[in-house]
Amino acid sequence: MRLFITIALIFLAFAKAYSQDITGVWKTVDEESGIVKSHVEIFEKDGKFYGKVLKVLDPAAPDTPLCVNCDGDLKNVPIEGLVIINDLEKRGKVYKNGTVLDPENGKSYECKIWLNEDNPDLLMVRGYILFLYRTQTWIRLK
Incomplete structure (x- = not known):
């Protein structure tokens, strides 16, 4: 009986980890200073995923x-209210084939995002041009 319960608990843990998705509100953090810069809501519409800035928190x-x-x-x-992530499509565990806008420089980049494998409350957001890229880690707001 203990073996059955152990297997069931392991199954539930894996199911919870894999059932997490990217929708929700995320904190963007400046990597150098550690300051929370904004809250971004990721949502699904017509089978694609988008991200909208809810609040700018940067004290500067x-x-x-x-x-x-x-x-x-x-x-x-x-x-605030600007959609900065557009048209992402879910492909397995990765969301890609969309764009991300950097409001600081006004440029759009190809984008892909995915949940951190070790912690589904961390979102990896990558903007890139050809083989050049930058990845930020966003934190799920609970």
Whole structure:
């Protein structure tokens, strides 16, 4: 009986780990200073995944931060409410084939994201051009 319970508990632990997804609210953190810069909500719409800035928390940011370096329709749009992750598709454990916008420099990059294998409350967000990339770790807001 103990063996059955042990196996059931292991199965439930694996099921919980694999049932986690990327939707929810995440804290973005400046890697150098450790300061929480924003809260981003990742949501699903029509089978694709998007990320919207809910709140800018960076103490160095103005009261109403704008995307001053963005081009076109996004120029001087408030960063709060701005969709910065677009059109990600789930492929196994990875979400890719979308873009991520960096509001600080106004540039869009190809994007892929995935949950950290050891901790599903950490989201790995990678923006890249060709073979050059940068990966940030976002923290799930509970």
